[in-house]
Amino acid sequence: MTDLTGRHLIAGKWVGGGDTFQSDPASGTPLTVLSAGAPEVDAAMKAAEEAFETYGWTSRAERAAFLEAIADEIEARGDALTAMGHAETGLPEARLSGERGRTCGQLRLFADHIRKGDYLDRRHDVALPDRAPLPRPDLRMIQRPLGPVGVFGASNFPLAFSTAGGDTASALAAGCPVVYKGHPGHPGTGEIVAQAIAAAIEKTGMPAGTFALVQSNSNAAGEALVKHPLTRAVGxxxxxxxxxALFDIAMSRPEPIPFFGELGAINPVFVMDAALKARGNGIAKGWAASLTMGVGQFCTNPGVVILKAGPEAEAFAETAAAALADTGAQVMLTAGTAQAYQSGVETLSKSVATQLTASTEAKPRCANPALFRVSGQDWLSHPDLAHEVFGPAGMIVLVSDDAERMAIARGLDGQLTVTLQMDAADTDALRPLIPVLERKAGRLLVNGFPTGVEVADAMVHGGPFPASTNFGATSVGTLAIRRFLRPVCYQNMPDALLPADITEKGGA
Structure with a gap:
């Protein structure tokens, strides 16, 4: 396995700084890791700012080659990453292997995308010196990188949403250096990926400060990263x-910065009447499988299903409860995650909702699936029921009629996804719902389940607050690159001083 230092990667060197902490792996020996504070963040940000003076002006071809080199270096460390990720998080090796493929595929997709140059949205209004009553100057517009970006690792995706995940990859594709705060739940996995990025920097000749890893198990480093005056955006x-809390810090800075936070959701599933009658048992089994996938530790976990009360709904609940009972306890990402899940289930068990699964105590760091049911009226009367419980807990909401279903739709907070289980006969009933639900989520899907976010040009992984802090952005797909760019207009600028990308051939 790759040797680990427990140190920070700053300006191309593995350095010390801060106190130490012990990791809490699901299996194996804990790691001793340094915990960064404001001094380490300051050093990393200054190195990133220095790197930006070069990296921000590299060509698209150079950055694409860099992204591909990162993917190559990650793949070269595949066995070490799988072993370390499994030990630290308890995630199955097959899941980690698939996540590694997704991470590398995303890097290569972004490389292909920036080579084409369409994302730059280049515009040119030629000069009209003879226009009356006033001449028009020559105007050129292009999207340019913001500068150094702070990125926070996610607990539930140690690869695809962490060190070289979507935020890092899209910022690097845009031309922005990254200072990455490692997640304390998987510091070894994060360091191995950081080693891969460092190797790619050396291989492609990028500035040493293009990427930094600061390890930390406290809030100090994260707050320092958001507050630092050289940080231009945060993922x-x-x-x-x-x-x-971090969003509020970003907004309260003397110079506020974009904070692209993806904060989770309950991702409701609306099972329409005809679909429920025709294939309710199949939908129930599919929902249970999606609910428990990855121990329910997905931000797209479909925590709530809404359907009309009646015999078909009772059969749906029985089928879902049986499927969840067969799943049994599973290891969660961290002990803290398991404790928070258990607390959330206990809170629901004391609410107006009825628990349909047995309350069995799980082993430490493990979670048993939990299923609850509630009437539509009680759901509307108790907003706390709509709070996310991160883990394999599901809620069945039984509505009395179409009007109550519409009231629930209108009352939803912002979501990452809304799922519609429907047959052709449900089309007319859905027509008035679609304009409401479209305003509630970043992704509407039909006859599937939201777990599993395709990395593609058309994907949107984001939504209205509180699902995310910026409703106009996505953290998955090629549109994610646009988060770390801003439009700049050049008026009467000589060609010799323009960015190379501003012409069709530039940077290709």
Missing amino acids: FTGSYRGGK
Whole structure:
């Protein structure tokens, strides 16, 4: 296995700084890791700012080659990453292997995308010196990188949403250096990926400060990263509480900066009447499988299903409860995650909702699936029921009629996804719902389940607050690159001083 230092990667060197902490792996020996504070963040940000003076002006071809080199270096460390990720998080090796493929595929997709140059949205209004009553100057517009970006690792995706995940990859593709705060739940995995990025920097001749890893198990490093005057934007995937606190810091700076936080959701599933009658048992089994996938530790976990009360709904609930009972206890990402899940289940068990699964105590760091049911009226009367429980807990909401279903739709907070289980006969009933639900989520899907986010040009992984802090952005797909760019207009600028990318041939 790759040797680990437990140190920070700053300006191309593995350095010390800060106190130490012990990791808490699901299996194996804990690691001793340094915990960064404001001094380490300051050094990393200054190195990133220095690197930006070069990296921000590299060509698209150079950055594409860099992204591909990172993917190559990650793949070369595949066995070490799988072993370390499994030990630290308890995630199955097959899941980690697939996540590694997704991470590398995303890097290569972004490389292909920036080579084409369409994302730059280049515009040119030629000069009209003879226009009356006033001449028009020559105007050229292009998207340019913001500068150094702070990125926070996610607990539930040690590869695809962490060190070289979507936020890092899209910032690097845009031309922005990255200072990455490692997640304390998988510091060894993070360091191995950071080693891969460092090797790619050396291989492609990028500035040493293009990427930095600062390890930390406290809030100090994260707050320092958001507050630092050289930080130009932040990418975050995590809890509402942590993300909202950092968002507030970003907004309260003397110079506020964009904070792209993906904060989770309950991702409701609307099972329409005809679909419920025709294939309710199949939908129930599919929902249970999606609910428990990855121990429910996905931000797209479909935590709530809404359907009309009646015999078919009772059969749906029985089928879902049986499927969840067969799943049994599973290891969660961290002990803290398991404790928070158990607390959330206990809170629901004391609410107006009825628990349909047995309350069995799980082993430490493990979670048993939990299923609850509630009437539509009680759901509307108790907003706390709509809070996310991160893990394999599901809620069945039984509505009395179409009007109550519409009221629930209108009352939803912002979501990452809304799922519609429908047959052709449900089309007319859905027509008035679609304009409401479209305003509630970044992705509407039909006859599937939201777990599994395709990395593609058309994907949107984001949504209205509180699902994310910026409703106009996505953290997955090629549009994610646009988060770390800003439009710049050049008026009467000589060609010799323009960015190379501003012409069709530039940077290709």
